[in-house]
Amino acid sequence: MSQPLIFELSSPGRTAFSLPELDVPEFELPEQFLRKEPPNLPEVSELQLVRHYTNLSQKNYAIDTVFYPLGSCTMKYNPKVHETIATMGQFINIHPFQSADSVQGNLQLMYELQIYLAEIAGFNAISLQPAAGAQGEFAGVLVIRAYHDDNGDTKRTKMLIPDSAHGTNPATSVMAGYDVVELPSDARGNVDLESLKKACDETTAGLMITNPNTLGLFEEHIDAVIKTVHDCGGLVYGDGANLNALMGIVRPGDLGFDVLHFNLHKTFSTPHGGGGPGSGPIGVGERLAPFLPGPIVTKDGENYNFTMPEKSIGAIKDFWGNFGMFLRTYAYIRMLGADGLRKTSENAVLNANYLRVKLGKTYPVAYDRLCMHEFVSRGNIVEGVHAVDIAKRLIDYDCHPPTMYFPLIVSEALMIEPTETESMKTLDEFVEVMEKIAQEAESNPELLHGAPHVTDHSRFDEVHAARKPKLRYIPKKG
Numbered sequence: 001m002s003q004p005l006i007f008e009l010s011s012p013g014r015t016a017f018s019l020p021e022l023d024v025p026e027f028e029l030p031e032q033f034l035r036k037e038p039p040n041l042p043e044v045s046e047l048q049l050v051r052h053y054t055n056l057s058q059k060n061y062a063i064d065t066v067f068y069p070l071g072s073c074t075m076k077y078n079p080k081v082h083e084t085i086a087t088m089g090q091f092i093n094i095h096p097f098q099s100a101d102s103v104q105g106n107l108q109l110m111y112e113l114q115i116y117l118a119e120i121a122g123f124n125a126i127s128l129q130p131a132a133g134a135q136g137e138f139a140g141v142l143v144i145r146a147y148h149d150d151n152g153d154t155k156r157t158k159m160l161i162p163d164s165a166h167g168t169n170p171a172t173s174v175m176a177g178y179d180v181v182e183l184p185s186d187a188r189g190n191v192d193l194e195s196l197k198k199a200c201d202e203t204t205a206g207l208m209i210t211n212p213n214t215l216g217l218f219e220e221h222i223d224a225v226i227k228t229v230h231d232c233g234g235l236v237y238g239d240g241a242n243l244n245a246l247m248g249i250v251r252p253g254d255l256g257f258d259v260l261h262f263n264l265h266k267t268f269s270t271p272h273g274g275g276g277p278g279s280g281p282i283g284v285g286e287r288l289a290p291f292l293p294g295p296i297v298t299k300d301g302e303n304y305n306f307t308m309p310e311k312s313i314g315a316i317k318d319f320w321g322n323f324g325m326f327l328r329t330y331a332y333i334r335m336l337g338a339d340g341l342r343k344t345s346e347n348a349v350l351n352a353n354y355l356r357v358k359l360g361k362t363y364p365v366a367y368d369r370l371c372m373h374e375f376v377s378r379g380n381i382v383e384g385v386h387a388v389d390i391a392k393r394l395i396d397y398d399c400h401p402p403t404m405y406f407p408l409i410v411s412e413a414l415m416i417e418p419t420e421t422e423s424m425k426t427l428d429e430f431v432e433v434m435e436k437i438a439q440e441a442e443s444n445p446e447l448l449h450g451a452p453h454v455t456d457h458s459r460f461d462e463v464h465a466a467r468k469p470k471l472r473y474i475p476k477k478g
């Protein structure tokens with residue numbers, strides 16, 4: 001029995017609520033605030049309403065229900081205790097306009113989180129303000145710009161970005177007013193050093209680089225890359241969305257990165273995938289600390305305060321940033337401790353390599369060397385079958401598809417990131433399903449072209465869905 005749309009269940013006079021008796025004087029709204037026509041809302045019972053929303057929630061794929069190897073997104077399990085902590089009244093029943101002295105506990109938590117993140121990535125100072133990875137990038141690039149401007153170094157107009165980069169890197173550089181220069185990758189998936197050397201000059205503002213990169217590979221010449229950029233007076237921005245491979249093992253600050261963003265909603269186990277909220281704090285070395293977006297939290301004796309860094313680029317988010325994410329991240333870091341964080345990264349790398357080797361026999365790995373937290377295979381295993389067919393068929397086997405067609409430098413890319421929270425059994429089952437799909441690709445490719453078969457809707461016209469989305473159900477009149 002399929003669930004009809006809620007508008008189709010509407011029956012005049014039915015309600016899902018009851019209001020208490022009026023205990024204040026009645027008040028007539030002025031004429032101009034009154035609706036001319038009643039709103040076109042379905043009239044349903046509480047049970048129908050509950051079914052409507054519960055059914056909607058189950059149409060979604062979630063890490064709480066299925067394996068979710070969506071590369072670059074780090075869809076790890078989010079411990080439920082975080083949700084309890086994130087709803088503790090002591091933390092959340094406050095007003096953002098309250099004075100600092102009345103919210104010392106919240107400020108202490110932010111202050112300590114700044115210290116933990118600085119320690120994990122090897123930086124001097126942290127701003128928790130940015131609300132997403134992309135906004136962290138934007139803030140970080142503005143910080144680089146402010147630094148050069150402060151030195152009167154205004155001819156630096158170029159931002160260098162490898163061709164394997166996430167699309168947000170060039171987008172934020174352009175928004176910050178830079179011209180983007182794309183760098184090719186070499187045969188082992190690193191930045192091509194010779195091209196980097198040629199591109200670096202007195203007009204270079206900096207380099208934005210992801211390490212491990214979006215192929216899941218650790219940049220083998222990272223020291224030389226950073227030195228080359230620094231030698232020409234540029235700064236190095238680290239896209240830290242892939243920090244899940246590095247915790248407790250390598251600190252970007254120690255490698256010489258000048259600024260880096262963290263994706264709390266990836267590495268630090270806060271829920272994402274439903275469109276938000278996110279959190280993308282940035283960390284910086286000593287020379288960029290005065291330019292951080294603010295306010296940041298400082299400690300003076302026993303008191304915590306909001307402080308604007310001396311030459312701050314300003315506020316980049318209203319109030320304090322997404323505080324609920326700070327609570328979850330703080331809990332995650334405290335629960336795991338230093339050893340636990342290291343183990344987390346080690347297991348993320350182990351799981352990815354386990355899959356790389358097992359799956360690579362059927363789905364060739366694009367750059368087949370030791371990977372970090374993810375790897376990129378190719379989906380065109382049989383003539384006429386494409387990455388999208390494999391991905392869609394996985395839905396029929398109750399598995400979220402991997403990231404497809406990214407990074408752009410690998411044709412037919414399937415980017416797979418299992419994360420550390422999956423068991424060996426789940427990984428083995430995934431390999432089994434993927435091998436089964438490979439057999440289907442040989443014996444019955446039509447089955448793959450028509451997939452998914454188990455969902456309410458099969459293939460969308462994805463361009464149309466993105467450009468002209470229909471976000472409202474408009475019921476028929478009468």
Ligand SMILES: *Cc1c(COP(=O)(O)O)cnc(C)c1O
Nearest residue numbers: 072132133134166168239241278
């Ligand atoms: C997710 C991601 C980003 C952007 O982060 P958002 O929080 O989605 O804005 C940037 N770079 C890489 C490599 C990513 O995986």
